[in-house]
Amino acid sequence: MTSDSSAPFILYHYGMSPYAQKIRAMLGYAGVDWQSVTTAGAPPRPELAALAGGYRKIPVAQIGADVFCDSRTIAREIAALADKPALSPDNVSESAQQWIDRAEGRLFFACVIASVGLKFTVGALRTVSLSGLKAIMVDRREMAKTSTIQAPDKKEAKAMALEHLAQVEAQLSGEYLLGAEPELADFAVYHPLWMLHVKGGKRFVRRFPKTVAWIERLTALSAGNSQEITADRALAMAKQSQPRTIDEADKQHELMGKTVRVGPNDYAQDATEGKLVGSTAHSWIVAREHPQTDLVHVHFPKQGFDLAVC
Numbered sequence: 028m029t030s031d032s033s034a035p036f037i038l039y040h041y042g043m044s045p046y047a048q049k050i051r052a053m054l055g056y057a058g059v060d061w062q063s064v065t066t067a068g069a070p071p072r073p074e075l076a077a078l079a080g081g082y083r084k085i086p087v088a089q090i091g092a093d094v095f096c097d098s099r100t101i102a103r104e105i106a107a108l109a110d111k112p113a114l115s116p117d118n119v120s121e122s123a124q125q126w127i128d129r130a131e132g133r134l135f136f137a138c139v140i141a142s143v144g145l146k147f148t149v150g151a152l153r154t155v156s157l158s159g160l161k162a163i164m165v166d167r168r169e170m171a172k173t174s175t176i177q178a179p180d181k182k183e184a185k186a187m188a189l190e191h192l193a194q195v196e197a198q199l200s201g202e203y204l205l206g207a208e209p210e211l212a213d214f215a216v217y218h219p220l221w222m223l224h225v226k227g228g229k230r231f232v233r234r235f236p237k238t239v240a241w242i243e244r245l246t247a248l249s250a251g252n253s254q255e256i257t258a259d260r261a262l263a264m265a266k267q268s269q270p271r272t273i274d275e276a277d278k279q280h281e282l283m284g285k286t287v288r289v290g291p292n293d294y295a296q297d298a299t300e301g302k303l304v305g306s307t308a309h310s311w312i313v314a315r316e317h318p319q320t321d322l323v324h325v326h327f328p329k330q331g332f333d334l335a336v337c
């Protein structure tokens with residue numbers, strides 16, 4: 028049993044996922060080698076059910092027996108591994124946070140909706156069968172029914188994307204959004220536009236040349252160094268490891284030790300059930316056991332997630 032810091036960084040993701048692209052690009056930029064478990068484009072994803080319980084969004088990351096849900100908790104781990112504090116959500120300026128909130132709110136759905144078309148569909152069919160793609164669309168339609176974010180129709184989606192592209196173009200006076208080096212805001216603003224430009228091949232993006240160059244610069248970073256492994260191998264690594272130690276200061280919450288449910292409060296709200304074992308300034312940590320993993324600690328952001336006692 029180890030809770031060793033040398034355990035590999037494992038990413039559960041699929042090729043078309045913009046939020047996963049945010050993390051793939053970040054890993055490439057940070058120079059963190061990683062192992063890849065390619066998941067289905069929609070549940071069931073038995074490997075993630077074993078590892079993270081009910082949480083169903085992508086990406087999820089694993090380091091030994093610690094599991095990180097949501098790209099914000101994942102970004103914090105990458106920032107620590109690579110010693111690049113500017114990638115952590117804990118070190119974001121007010122103006123950077125405004126960029127992030129805008130890009131990852133309703134605008135995210137606008138960019139996804141506006142990117143759909145022939146190129147998007149042909150690209151998707153390279154990685155998934157027609158029936159698989161239909162199943163993903165049915166899944167997302169169901170998901171939208173309980174979402175607190177009202178997705179725009181196609182016309183509004185394109186108008187929102189164009190307005191945003193003009194703002195990004197005006198902001199880009201140098202190589203990156205807020206300075207000479209990319210920071211968390213670059214990756215958060217990038218991934219919905221990657222969907223439009225790279226996956227959707229939308230011609231209107233080309234009206235914004237500085238933005239196109241910036242998207243392509245960040246896309247080049249995502250090449251990184253990764254190795255595909257099986258889900259069984261990844262789960263076995265969790266089983267051979269122990270979760271890392273939680274500081275005493277992070278065990279002070281009144282619900283510590285209670286069985287709780289933690290889940291997103293925006294869309295795909297499926298929650299994970301487990302024992303609350305940690306509460307840091309920004310994260311909940313929930314302990315779970317499964318025959319394929321034994322004990323794991325699952326980390327969630329506090330922002331955008333609800334915790335309820337079972």
Ligand SMILES: N[C@@H](CCC(=O)N[C@@H](CS)C(=O)NCC(=O)O)C(=O)O
Binds near residue numbers: 045046047084098099
């Ligand atoms: N707040 C989450 C959002 C993640 C997200 O919405 N991921 C999309 C894929 S890009 C998703 O999970 N869609 C449903 C699914 O793949 O099952 C994060 O930052 O990771």
